[in-house]
Amino acid sequence: MIARKDSLSAAPDGQGPQETFVLNLGPQHPAAHGVLRVLTTMEGEWIQRAEPVIGYIHRMHEKMGENRTWAKFLPNTSRIDYLSAMHYTHAFVGVVERALKIEVPARAEYIRVITSELNRIASHMVWWGALLSDLGGLTPFLYAFDDREKILDLLEGLCGARLTYCYYRFGGLYNDADDDFLNGTRAFVKHMPPRLRMYRDLVSDNIILRKRLEEIGPISAEMCRRYGATGPVIRGAGVAYDVRRCEPYSVYPKFDFKIPTYPQADSMARYLVRMDEMEQSLRIIDQALDQITAGPFMAPKVPRVIKLPPGDYCYAVEAARGRFMVRIVSDGKEMPYRLKLRTPSFSNLSLFEEASRGMILPDALAMMGSLDLVIPDIDR
Amino acid sequence: MNATLERLTSQFVQLIGPAAVPANLPVRAAAGPHEPATAAAIPAPVPAAAPATVPTAAASAAVATGTPAAPKPAAPAVPPPPPPSPVQVVDHALKGYHFDATVSPDQVVSAASILDREGFALDAVTGVDWIAQSQMEVVYDYFHPVNGLRAVVRTRVNRAEPELATISNVFSGANWHEREAHDFFGLRFTGHPNLTPFLLPEDATFHPLRKDYQP
Amino acid sequence: METPLKSMGQPTPQSFQPGPQPAPGSERPVECSQIAQFAKLDDLLALGRSYSLWPLTFGLACCAIEMMAAGMARWDLARFGAEVFRPSPRQADVMIVAGTVNKKMAPAVKLLYDQMLEPKWVIALGNCALSGGPFNFAGQYGIVEGVDKLFPVDVYVPGCPPRPEAIIEGILKLEEKITGKRHFPVAKLKE
Numbered sequence: 003m004i005a006r007k008d009s010l011s012a013a014p015d016g017q018g019p020q021e022t023f024v025l026n027l028g029p030q031h032p033a034a035h036g037v038l039r040v041l042t043t044m045e046g047e048w049i050q051r052a053e054p055v056i057g058y059i060h061r062m063h064e065k066m067g068e069n070r071t072w073a074k075f076l077p078n079t080s081r082i083d084y085l086s087a088m089h090y091t092h093a094f095v096g097v098v099e100r101a102l103k104i105e106v107p108a109r110a111e112y113i114r115v116i117t118s119e120l121n122r123i124a125s126h127m128v129w130w131g132a133l134l135s136d137l138g139g140l141t142p143f144l145y146a147f148d149d150r151e152k153i154l155d156l157l158e159g160l161c162g163a164r165l166t167y168c169y170y171r172f173g174g175l176y177n178d179a180d181d182d183f184l185n186g187t188r189a190f191v192k193h194m195p196p197r198l199r200m201y202r203d204l205v206s207d208n209i210i211l212r213k214r215l216e217e218i219g220p221i222s223a224e225m226c227r228r229y230g231a232t233g234p235v236i237r238g239a240g241v242a243y244d245v246r247r248c249e250p251y252s253v254y255p256k257f258d259f260k261i262p263t264y265p266q267a268d269s270m271a272r273y274l275v276r277m278d279e280m281e282q283s284l285r286i287i288d289q290a291l292d293q294i295t296a297g298p299f300m301a302p303k304v305p306r307v308i309k310l311p312p313g314d315y316c317y318a319v320e321a322a323r324g325r326f327m328v329r330i331v332s333d334g335k336e337m338p339y340r341l342k343l344r345t346p347s348f349s350n351l352s353l354f355e356e357a358s359r360g361m362i363l364p365d366a367l368a369m370m371g372s373l374d375l376v377i378p379d380i381d382r
Numbered sequence: 383m384n385a386t387l388e389r390l391t392s393q394f395v396q397l398i399g400p401a402a403v404p405a406n407l408p409v410r411a412a413a414g415p416h417e418p419a420t421a422a423a424i425p426a427p428v429p430a431a432a433p434a435t436v437p438t439a440a441a442s443a444a445v446a447t448g449t450p451a452a453p454k455p456a457a458p459a460v461p462p463p464p465p466p467s468p469v470q471v472v473d474h475a476l477k478g479y480h481f482d483a484t485v486s487p488d489q490v491v492s493a494a495s496i497l498d499r500e501g502f503a504l505d506a507v508t509g510v511d512w513i514a515q516s517q518m519e520v521v522y523d524y525f526h527p528v529n530g531l532r533a534v535v536r537t538r539v540n541r542a543e544p545e546l547a548t549i550s551n552v553f554s555g556a557n558w559h560e561r562e563a564h565d566f567f568g569l570r571f572t573g574h575p576n577l578t579p580f581l582l583p584e585d586a587t588f589h590p591l592r593k594d595y596q597p
Numbered sequence: 598m599e600t601p602l603k604s605m606g607q608p609t610p611q612s613f614q615p616g617p618q619p620a621p622g623s624e625r626p627v628e629c630s631q632i633a634q635f636a637k638l639d640d641l642l643a644l645g646r647s648y649s650l651w652p653l654t655f656g657l658a659c660c661a662i663e664m665m666a667a668g669m670a671r672w673d674l675a676r677f678g679a680e681v682f683r684p685s686p687r688q689a690d691v692m693i694v695a696g697t698v699n700k701k702m703a704p705a706v707k708l709l710y711d712q713m714l715e716p717k718w719v720i721a722l723g724n725c726a727l728s729g730g731p732f733n734f735a736g737q738y739g740i741v742e743g744v745d746k747l748f749p750v751d752v753y754v755p756g757c758p759p760r761p762e763a764i765i766e767g768i769l770k771l772e773e774k775i776t777g778k779r780h781f782p783v784a785k786l787k788e
Contacts, residue, residue, distance in 0.1 A: 029705050031684075036656055037702055057581040058702040059658055061732050062739045064566070065590055069734060077731065084659035084758075100478060128662065147669035165662060165758055227503040227527055229555035241527050248530025249474065316478030316523070316532070329478075329523065331510050340591075344506040344523065352558040378658050378697075381581055582739075583701040590738045597738045 022050055025363075029058040035132060035370075036377035040354075042363065049366055052358045054351055060381040067330075067341030072098055072308045073172070075341070080166040082343060083379035085128055087167045088114075088121035088157075089321035093328045095170045096251060097317035101310040101332065102172070109297040110174040111253040116187060116290050117157060117169060118252075118319075119283040123194070124153040125322035126276050133273070133371040134205060137214050142205055149197055156186045172308060173301030184291060191288050198280060206277060215270040219369025221357050222267055229353040233324020233346050234279065235373060238272035240265035245320035256293065257286045269372035276374070309336055323347050323374055347379040386500060386531055387471055387481055393496045394469045394483045479523070479532035486537060487546040490522065493535045494549040494556075497524050502533060507549075507559035509567035511541070513593040518544045518567060539569070548574040566591035640776070646690065646716065647772040648678035653689035655709065657696025660723035660758040664695045667761035677781070679768045686712040691771065693764075694750075697725035697732055698741045710748045718751045718775070719744070720767050723758050730757055 028039035037058035043051040063082055067075050079094045080087030092114060099106060106114075131146035154164045160183050161169035161176055169176050205211055221231070223239040236243050242261045246254040262278035264271035310332035318327040324346030331340040350373050358366040468484040485493050494504075505523035512519055522535040539546055548571035550556040560571045561580040568589035571577060579586045589595060656664065667674050674680045683689040686709045698706050710719070721744050724730030729742035744750060751774055754767035766784070773779045 029702060030655060030709060036658070036661065037705075057579075057583070058699065058705070059697060060581040060699055060701065060739055061658075061697055062590070062737055065736070065738070066732070066734060068591075069736065081659055081731070081757075084662060097478070100476070144670050147666060148671065151666070151669075151671050164666075164760060166659060223527075227501070228553055230504045230506075230525075230553070231555075232527075236527060243527040243530070245530075248525075249478075249532065314477070314521075316534075318478065318525075318532075325505075325525070327478075327505065327523070329506070329508065329521070340508075340510045342506060342508045342521075348558065349504075349555055352555050356554065588738070595738075597736055 021045075029055075035375050038351075038375065038377050038380075042366075044363070047362045049358050049361050049363060051355065052366060053355055056351070056377070056380050058381065059378045061378060063343060063382045064341055067338050069337065071336045072310070072338065075338070076171075077166070077168045080163075080168055081378070082345065082382055083321060083323065083326070083347070083376045084165055085125040085376055086121055086322035087165065088118045088169065089319045090326060091168060091170045092118060092252070093317050093319040093321075093326050095172050096319065097315050097328045097330055098172045098308065098310065100317055101313070101315045101330070102305070102308070104173045104301050104304060106174060106252075106301055107298045108253070109178075109294060110299045110301075112290050112294040113175055113179045113299065114170060114252055115254065115257075116179075116287050116294075117160065117167075119287050119290075120153050120157060120187065120190075121167075122283050122322045123280050124150045124157075126280050127153075129276060129322075129374040130201070130205075133368075133374075134211075136367060136371040137211065139205075139210075142201070145197075145201070145204075149194065152190055152193070156183055156190065159183055159186070171300065171304075173304035175299045178299045184294070187287060188291055191284050191291070194284055195281070198277070202277070206274070211273075212270065214365075214368050215268065215273055215372065216266075217268050217270075218365045219269045219357060219361065219372065220267050221272075221353060221369075225353055225356065229356075230349040231324070231346075231353055232349065233320070233322070233374075234272050234275040235324065235350050237261065237263045237275045238372075239267040243325075245318050245325050249318055251317070251319060253290075254286075257289045259286050259289075269369050272372040272374075307336060309334060310338075318344075321346060323376065323379065324350060343382055345379045345382060347373075347375050347377075348382075351375055351380055384480075384529075384531065386526070386529060390481055390496070390500060390533065391469055391471065394485075394493070397489055397492055397496065398468050398483075398485055474532065479534045481531065481533040483533070483535050484537065485535060487520075487539050490520070490535065490537055491547050491549055491552065494522070494552040497533060497535070498552050500526070501528060502526050502531075504549075504553040504555045504559065505532075507556055507563050509544075509563050509569055509591070511567060511591065511593045512538075513541065516541045518569065520546060520563070520569060522549070544568060545570045545572060547572050550574060565589065568592065643776045647775040649681075650679040650691045650718075650768065650771065651681045651683045651689050652679055653686055653692045653709065653713070654682040654684045655692060655695065657694070657698065657702070658723075658725065660695035660726070660756075663758045663761055664693060664722065664764060667764040672761035672765065674765060674768065677765060677768050677772070686710075687714060689713055690716070691718045691720060693720045693722050694726040694744045695722040695758075697730070698744050698747070699739045700741060701739075703741050703747060706744070707747050718771055719748060720752045720754060720771060721745065721750045722754045722764065722767065723756055725757075727753050727755060 022043050022045045025042045025044050027042060029037040039055040039058060041053045041055055042049050063078055066078055076094060079090040082090050127146040127150040131143035134142040157167060158164050160179060161167050221235060221239055223241045226236040226239050232243060240263050242263050244261045247261060259282045262275050262282065264274050312332055312334045314329065314331045316327055316329045318325055326346055327344040329342040330338050333339040470482040472479055472482050474480050502524040505525045508521050510519040510521060517538045518541045519536055519538050524533040548560055550560060560574055561577060563569045564577050565580050565582050566589060666672060668680050692710060692713060721727050725732060726744045729740050732740050733742050741747065752767045752770045754763050756763050769781055
């Protein structure tokens with residue numbers, strides 16, 4: 003492990019300031035997980051300043067929100083953060099349901115929880131593979147996608163999409179979960195724990211991984227608070243902030259699950275938080291499968307033309323990367339007056355400049371991998 | 383009620399109360415080149431909407447004495463009227479936040495400092511373009527990482543001169559959020575370290591989320 | 598499956614047939630194949646190229662995840678010789694434009710295309726790369742409506758995002774375009 007260099011701008015021998023150079027990383031860089039560009043000012047191997055430059059995949063979601071009806075914006079939500087599409091759709095249908103005071107049937111809520119948690123596991127599998135391939139090992143990627151495909155098959159049977167699900171509707175779901183899905187999910191819940199144990203033996207306890215992640219990229223709880231970082235980043239700093247607990251939504255209060263936290267606040271802590279979260283998601287799914295009952299999957303009275311009462315409404319969910327919030331302002335018409343998407347990756351990346359100061363570049367990239375960025379989620 | 387919410391309420395009433403010169407917003411609005419009707423209309427409804435929602439007696443007294451109600455536009459009321467009381471405790475199940483405060487544009491930094499002392503984290507900074515009233519609303523969302531409270535602080539600036547102070551000295555994360563708000567709405571945050579195009583191309587001079595934007 | 602491919606860009610081996618001589622004074626540049634013919638060698642080269650396509654690791658958005666999935670064990674793009682993803686454009690033959698290209702990104706995408714060595718091919722993956730897809734609406738201010746506005750595209754793969762099967766089919770179409778012959782059977786839909 004190379005220690006963090008705290009006293010920059012001074013040569014090792016104290017002979018005055020060292021020369022710096024600017025290194026441009028991206029916007030097409032295999033380690034940047036998409037089209038992130040980082041302008042780094044390097045002092046030898048050490049980063050003096052790493053400024054993320056974003057906007058290379060800005061897709062005008064907020065403008066589109068003002069241009070189409072509530073229902074027509076629904077497919078957009080799954081394309082903001084395509085890896086946790088279910089959560090994002092949940093936030094958007096949730097805000098409309100909150101404004102219209104629609105009571106969602108219990109069965110629909112349970113299916114929402116099951117699918118959301120499956121999606122969380124699938125998202126974490128992609129992160130896991132991508133982080134490990136950033137660190138130089140491609141093999142875990144193959145394992146991760148193997149398990150992920152099992153989830154995708156389940157969700158595809160439910161709503162027809164592999165990645166960008168548009169499964170939730172205002173007041174319920176697109177269709178009911180059949181026995182194939184429920185039995186398949188039961189089988190998956192049994193299948194996954196041995197795999198997670200194998201991942202722990204194969205990767206988490208691996209000395210190379212630990213050397214690359216432990217004590218690398220510390221992000222303190224205070225820094226998280228100042229930047230508004232959420233999700234595994236803040237939980238890896240020892241703060242048990244989880245929207246599922248702090249602003250309970252759907253039927254999450256009915257489940258017994260832990261919020262994994264690690265106080266070390268380094269990259270390894272964030273890694274372990276996500277690995278534990280997958281176990282907790284499985285626990286939630288298991289309980290939901292036991293508690294789910296037959297019943298309707300759509301609220302009885304959902305207006306065909308949706309017009310929200312004037313005012314502003316927020317709805318937050320715990321997406322795979324952290325707190326996702328939709329803030330809408332309605333003027334009583336069929337379209338939103340303003341739609342704001344508060345995405346977790348945006349806040350999580352904003353601390354990168356401060357956190358990466360004085361690190362060597364490979365460590366900074368390992369830390370970036372542990373932030374689990376999805377670039378369209380940042381740019382929106 | 384929650385102790386944090388009580389503390390917040392009293393602090394915000396203190397913040398808004400003493401600075402009760404009802405000229406805060408209207409002066410700024412009057413400085414704008416157009417909309418004389420709005421500017422004239424703003425000072426009128428000062429104590430009309432005396433807040434009843436503020437819980438503590440002292441607090442409500444302080445508000446009633448001199449706080450300007452949020453500006454009531456003279457323009458046709460197509461958009462919803464702003465909340466009647468500047469400081470409100472809201473039902474989370476209805477709105478998605480617990481606390482709602484309307485401050486004048488020069489109080490946003492003090493408001494941010496209050497929330498910072500209470501341990502809140504910045505959620506988002508965004509604008510809403512009220513073109514009919516020739517105003518630009520700036521909304522600051524906060525969340526509390528420990529107890530999960532949500533607070534909203536909002537302010538309104540003149541649409542022609544959308545200028546207010548940056549809070550990036552209080553919350554470092556506001557840096558990016560304010561750059562984004564500048565991109566989309568042309569809001570100018572004075573004192574911001576780097577208010578350059580962010581999500582838009584480097585040479586962008588347009589502000590696409592303004593309601594009068596034409597591509 | 599018999600849709601004609603848009604013939605733009607590189608001379609494919611089909612065009613290596615002995616062609617008519619350019620008329621005197623015509624401005625068409627003289628191609629090497631018009632002077633010297635190595636028909637069998639060209640066919641052999643095309644076959645080799647088509648089964649060792651090295652795509653550029655170039656993920657833009659959602660489609661990139663499906664592109665990654667196509668390269669993984671279940672869909673196994675390696676069966677068709679296109680699994681060696683190269684991070685450098687200098688080493689890549691085929692650019693799979695997987696996602697939305699916006700106006701800020703467009704110069705970088707164009708630069709990547711220009712940096713690739715001939716012969717090179719382009720697959721536009723997903724509706725965004727085809728036409729702007731869902732983000733193409735009246736009053737849009739940010740995106741490039743179709744990547745073929747930047748450079749020639751050989752194969753268009755629709756979908757939002759396209760399934761891995763569609764990506765594999767896109768690769769097969771490209772191989773068909775390179776060699777002039779389809780070597781793998783066309784999947785038939787169930788009745």
